[in-house]
Amino acid sequence: MRALKRGHKVVALAAAxxxxxxxxxxxxxNNAGSDAQGNLTGPITEGGTVSVHGCKPERPxxxxxxxxxxxxDVLDNVTAKLVRYHPETGDxxxxxxxxxxxxxxxxxxxxxxKGVKFHxxxxxxxxxxxxxxxFAAYAKNAQQNASFFSQIQGFEDVNPEDPDGDGPKDPPxxxxxxxxxxxxxxxTTFTITLTRRNSTFPIRLGYTAFxxxxxxxxxxxxxxxxKKPIGAGPFKLTSFNPDREIVLEKDPxxxxxxxxxxxxxxxxxxxxxxxxxxxxxxxQLDITNIxxxxxxxxxxYARDLGGRFATRAEGVFQxxxxxxxKTDPSxxxxxxxQAISMAIDREQVIxxxxxxxxxxxxxxxxxxxxxxxxxxxxxxxxxxERAKQLFExxxxxxxxxxxxxxxxxxxxxxxxxxxxxxRSVLGVECIxxxxxxxxxxxxxxxxxxxxxxxxxxxxxxxxxxENFLEPIYKTNASSNDGNYSNKEFDKLLNDAxxxxxxxxxxxxxxxxxxxLAEDMPAIPLWYGAAIHGHSNKxxxxxxxxxxxxxxxxxxxxx
Amino acid sequence: MGRYVLRRLLQMAFVLLGATFLVxxxxxxxxxxxxxxxxxxxxxxxxxxxxxxxxxxxxxxxxVQYGHYLKGLAQGDFGTTASGDDVxxxxxxxxxxxxxxxxxxxxxxxxxxxxxxxxxxVRRNGLFDxxxxxxxxxxxxLPIFVIGTTMQYFLGxxxxxxxxxxxxxxxxxxxxxxxxxxxxxxxxxxxxTRTSVAENLRADFVRTARAKGMPEHRVVGIHTMRNxxxxxxxxxxxxxxxxxxxxxxxxxxxxxxxxxxxxxxAIALREGALxxxxxxxLILIFLVVSLIIDLMYAVLDPRIRYx
Numbered sequence: 001m002r003a004l005k006r007g008h009k010v011v012a013l014a015a016a017x018x019x020x021x022x023x024x025x026x027x028x029x030n031n032a033g034s035d036a037q038g039n040l041t042g043p044i045t046e047g048g049t050v051s052v053h054g055c056k057p058e059r060p061x062x063x064x065x066x067x068x069x070x071x072x073d074v075l076d077n078v079t080a081k082l083v084r085y086h087p088e089t090g091d092x093x094x095x096x097x098x099x100x101x102x103x104x105x106x107x108x109x110x111x112x113x114k115g116v117k118f119h120x121x122x123x124x125x126x127x128x129x130x131x132x133x134x135f136a137a138y139a140k141n142a143q144q145n146a147s148f149f150s151q152i153q154g155f156e157d158v159n160p161e162d163p164d165g166d167g168p169k170d171p172p173x174x175x176x177x178x179x180x181x182x183x184x185x186x187x188t189t190f191t192i193t194l195t196r197r198n199s200t201f202p203i204r205l206g207y208t209a210f211x212x213x214x215x216x217x218x219x220x221x222x223x224x225x226x227k228k229p230i231g232a233g234p235f236k237l238t239s240f241n242p243d244r245e246i247v248l249e250k251d252p253x254x255x256x257x258x259x260x261x262x263x264x265x266x267x268x269x270x271x272x273x274x275x276x277x278x279x280x281x282x283x284q285l286d287i288t289n290i291x292x293x294x295x296x297x298x299x300x301y302a303r304d305l306g307g308r309f310a311t312r313a314e315g316v317f318q319x320x321x322x323x324x325x326k327t328d329p330s331x332x333x334x335x336x337x338q339a340i341s342m343a344i345d346r347e348q349v350i351x352x353x354x355x356x357x358x359x360x361x362x363x364x365x366x367x368x369x370x371x372x373x374x375x376x377x378x379x380x381x382x383x384x385e386r387a388k389q390l391f392e393x394x395x396x397x398x399x400x401x402x403x404x405x406x407x408x409x410x411x412x413x414x415x416x417x418x419x420x421x422x423r424s425v426l427g428v429e430c431i432x433x434x435x436x437x438x439x440x441x442x443x444x445x446x447x448x449x450x451x452x453x454x455x456x457x458x459x460x461x462x463x464x465x466e467n468f469l470e471p472i473y474k475t476n477a478s479s480n481d482g483n484y485s486n487k488e489f490d491k492l493l494n495d496a497x498x499x500x501x502x503x504x505x506x507x508x509x510x511x512x513x514x515x516l517a518e519d520m521p522a523i524p525l526w527y528g529a530a531i532h533g534h535s536n537k538x539x540x541x542x543x544x545x546x547x548x549x550x551x552x553x554x555x556x557x558x
Numbered sequence: 559m560g561r562y563v564l565r566r567l568l569q570m571a572f573v574l575l576g577a578t579f580l581v582x583x584x585x586x587x588x589x590x591x592x593x594x595x596x597x598x599x600x601x602x603x604x605x606x607x608x609x610x611x612x613x614x615x616x617x618x619x620x621x622v623q624y625g626h627y628l629k630g631l632a633q634g635d636f637g638t639t640a641s642g643d644d645v646x647x648x649x650x651x652x653x654x655x656x657x658x659x660x661x662x663x664x665x666x667x668x669x670x671x672x673x674x675x676x677x678x679x680v681r682r683n684g685l686f687d688x689x690x691x692x693x694x695x696x697x698x699x700l701p702i703f704v705i706g707t708t709m710q711y712f713l714g715x716x717x718x719x720x721x722x723x724x725x726x727x728x729x730x731x732x733x734x735x736x737x738x739x740x741x742x743x744x745x746x747x748x749x750x751t752r753t754s755v756a757e758n759l760r761a762d763f764v765r766t767a768r769a770k771g772m773p774e775h776r777v778v779g780i781h782t783m784r785n786x787x788x789x790x791x792x793x794x795x796x797x798x799x800x801x802x803x804x805x806x807x808x809x810x811x812x813x814x815x816x817x818x819x820x821x822x823x824a825i826a827l828r829e830g831a832l833x834x835x836x837x838x839x840l841i842l843i844f845l846v847v848s849l850i851i852d853l854m855y856a857v858l859d860p861r862i863r864y865x
Contacts, residue, residue, distance in 0.1 A: 059640060059642075139604075144602070144606060146605075243819075243820075245725070268725050269815070274811070276723075278715060279725075282715040282718065284723070
């Protein structure tokens with residue numbers, strides 16, 4: 001089972017006990033299917049069926065309503081978006097868009113490829129996007145990914161803010177059901193206007209929620225679509241049995257780049273990662289992108305699978321977040337936070353819990369453009385003397401520190417180890433505290449009632465340095481669990497978004513990230529990596545920077 | 559007999575009502591917001607919360623919520639899950655698999671377990687008896703998790719005799735998991751049968767039958783067995799009943815798309831409607847199975863009469 005939220009996969013994966021199933025690496029040495037440059041090394045054959053580890057989607061398969069990996073992975077192969085991410089590097093490539101142009105980073109003109117068709121034979125045109133995005137953003141449709149459209153002009157009219165948060169009063173009714181920032185120019189051209197300048201905006205357009213929708217979707221507001229989604233992607237969904245398997249077949253009309261070599265993909269639904277792993281071991285399942293925690297100890301999987309596995313860095317960031325000062329003022333001194341960070345022996349904990357991970361030196365994953373190593377500086381290096389010194393300067397800590405985690409998610413070992421490290425360096429009592437499950441864990445955090453430190457994780461929605469900073473640390477951002485607020489940081493983010501060139505933007509984002517080292521709202525722990533195993537029936541097996549299957553490379557051995 | 563059945567059915571209605579209320583209360587009165595964690599690292603949108611609150615009647619007090627649920631139930635509506643699936647559909651999809659698994663397990667137990675028990679009972683204190691005693695003791699002491707994964711590893715992965723998992727839930731795929739889940743009951747069945755047979759072999763009517771010159775196979779096969787069957791049937795019946803409730807651990811190990819996995823996932827995802835729906839269904843099944851067992855006593859032993 002996975003209660004996995006896409007875009008927030010990590011936490012959710014963790015809920016399902018899978019988080020720690022992704023070990024870390026960043027080296028491609030073990031990749032049996034490709035060489036160090038990521039080129040395919042196995043023979044390329046056309047056709048064949050590949051079975052992969054899948055899980056049961058939690059919600060109907062609507063692009064804007066799917067926020068977890070089980071449904072999201074399937075949808076990503078069925079739908080096409082304006083852009084896509086290079087599976088190996090995460091770089092942006094045009095897909096349905098012929099071009100996306102802007103002069104002021106505020107209004108973007110999108111020209112579509114002509115003659116592209118959905119799986120049901122209807123044409124992908126400007127309306128397919130405008131209608132789909134309006135549907136996704138409109139409050140009454142209650143789509144989980146609605147907030148992805150919040151930068152587009154007119155969002156607050158279709159999705160008014162609740163005046164008291166989640167409170168007793170309902171938000172006002174939306175004034176309109178159309179985003180004023182979306183304008184059709186002609187059948188293959190439309191414009192997107194944002195509320196403020198953002199040069200990184202096109203990067204997010206490859207996210208599932210931005211998929212175009214065929215006309216048939218709107219007939220019943222996606223009711224039948226949810227069981228049989230229709231997109232313009234390389235695969236079409238041909239059968240959907242949520243308890244057993246989801247079958248995708250190659251769309252014969254698909255002729256854009258990254259055309260798959262295989263004909264058919266079967267997502268076999270597993271409730272436990274161990275069962276999927278056992279099937280791969282016996283060559284009865286072709287690929288799993290999750291290796292059970294128990295098999296990561298001592299790198300057991302390497303022995304079990306022989307050469308049939310590979311690891312790669314993925315856009316995942318793990319941290320410990322401090323509670324909002326209002327909830328628990330005892331951690332409000334940045335020096336105390338830095339002391340705690342320096343008291344954690346990351347290498348040691350990694351060695352104990354997941355031998356392949358890489359310690360974090362900042363708040364941004366190394367897989368994205370704009371990443372700069374060492375943003376956290378000395379504060380993320382284990383240094384008992386300096387930690388103790390900072391701890392004393394901060395005035396120590398009264399009482400017992402707690403580190404909360406969601407129970408049942410394989411977090412016991414590492415949280416205990418982190419607490420041990422803190423205890424032995426700072427001489428303060430530290431307890432790892434598990435909550436019943438993911439839901440109660442998150443509800444306390446979201447209600448800002450969680451006292452003490454708590455574990456957090458982030459899986460990028462799209463490969464951008466911005467995605468690791470803005471949603472988590474900007475004032476009032478959607479995932480700002482620690483209620484971190486720094487005006488200078490916010491301003492730098494805004495300036496970075498409005499920057500004239502990418503490089504200029506990256507420099508500003510990096511400056512913003514550097515501020516986090518001073519304030520330390522969250523302690524960086526380590527970066528994620530995907531490990532996947534495969535059967536002896538397939539070759540050229542790779543996973544993307546998102547840790548998902550790359551069906552454009554895998555081939556069947558004949 | 560008819561009156562007895564009627565009385566039992568009436569009792570069942572009350573048990574069902576009470577049990578579902580308890581399950582319902584436990585699911586929906588759990589501390590914490592049932593919608594929390596539904597949207598990952600970020601809080602759910604207000605509209606989503608509103609739509610879900612309305613769908614689940616979360617604003618109403620518990621008895622009213624339960625009333626809504628009962629009203630649906632009376633119309634054959636077990637509710638819907640967050641993904642918009644009908645709970646009854648989910649049960650219909652998963653139940654045949656669990657039924658198959660339970661059937662294979664119980665047949666396995668009935669043939670191997672009861673068979674071994676009869677032999678052990680007839681040849682009490684012989685070599686077979688001693689070996690089976692030691693064997694069953696060993697099996698009883700093993701948790702199902704160990705038995706299941708060991709079988710999976712050696713019979714499935716190493717020797718390739720069986721499919722490693724049962725993702726399709728077909729009869730063939732379920733043989734190994736069926737044996738795994740039956741292995742514990744097997745040990746108990748052997749021991750109960752052995753005792754029961756051994757005891758009856760010393761009974762007066764057996765001595766009489768032998769004295770009349772009845773061949774030994776008839777003495778054991780007909781006279782002893784019929785009388786020994788009552789505790790065995792009771793045991794097999796309740797075992798079958800609980801197997802129909804889904805073998806959560808076994809279904810997990812072998813990835814069987816049955817009711818056990820459904821319940822497990824529903825609890826983990828806090829799919830209240832699904833938990834209550836499946837629980838209601840399982841309570842119903844269990845009640846029916848236990849009624850059938852009770853009625854079978856009368857068939858086996860003419861001295862038992864139901865009024």
